[in-house]
Amino acid sequence: MNPKIIAFDADDTLWHNESYFRDTEKKFYALLEAYMPEHALAKELFRIEMQNLELYGYGIKAFTLSMIESAMEISNRTIKLEDIEKIVSYGKELLEMPVELIDDVEQVLQSLSTRYRLVLATKGDLLDQHRKLTKSGLGKYFHHIEIMSEKKERDYQRLLNRLDIKAEEFIMVGNSLKSDILPVLELGGTGFHIPYHVTWAHEHVDRDIKHENFYFLEKISTLLDHLPK
Structure with missing residues (x-):
């Protein structure tokens, strides 16, 4: 990696x-x-x-x-x-809901931002996602912000092209196997899946993922243990 x-x-x-x-x-x-x-x-x-x-x-x-x-x-x-x-x-x-960070998120981003370029790659309403990012206070850690209308292979490929990197140089971290992990694996990238306790039905994937570039994490803090020092 x-x-x-x-x-x-x-x-x-x-x-x-x-x-x-x-x-x-x-x-x-x-x-x-x-x-x-x-x-x-x-x-x-x-x-x-x-x-x-x-x-x-x-x-x-x-x-x-x-x-x-x-x-x-x-x-x-x-x-x-x-x-x-x-x-x-x-x-x-x-x-109008407050933005409540998941445990250890800011510490992980702070640590990784000194060694890697970090990107926020999310989908949803442009205005609302920017609102949440501003409220979160996390924007300072990201080199690039990408609000995507969809998260399929073609969408990630466009992102890779904009970032001017190869898929094998790209890691995606997310809670959705369907949107965050599987398209990236198909392109040749690496995916770290950190499941959330509630999943929207549209994001369900009912099969086991077996791939050399796939990692399952119980919480975001353990991400640091899997990356090059």
């Missing part, structure tokens, strides 16, 4: 995120419990989210629009205006 750049995902790798979405979903299900049970509501919301993905992309605003659309369909357009206003308020609450 001879990395020139180490890239980090943001949501649920550097700071907590998905657990806030889950709390909001619970409020949404409670609001619509008169129309159908929670498991059916969850299935319908996820269907609408997937249907809207190409139009809205990822992030809180896309999630809020999908909640509104789901509520309209589930209620057969009979949902009250005040309930739509509540859903909008749920989205605003998410946008």
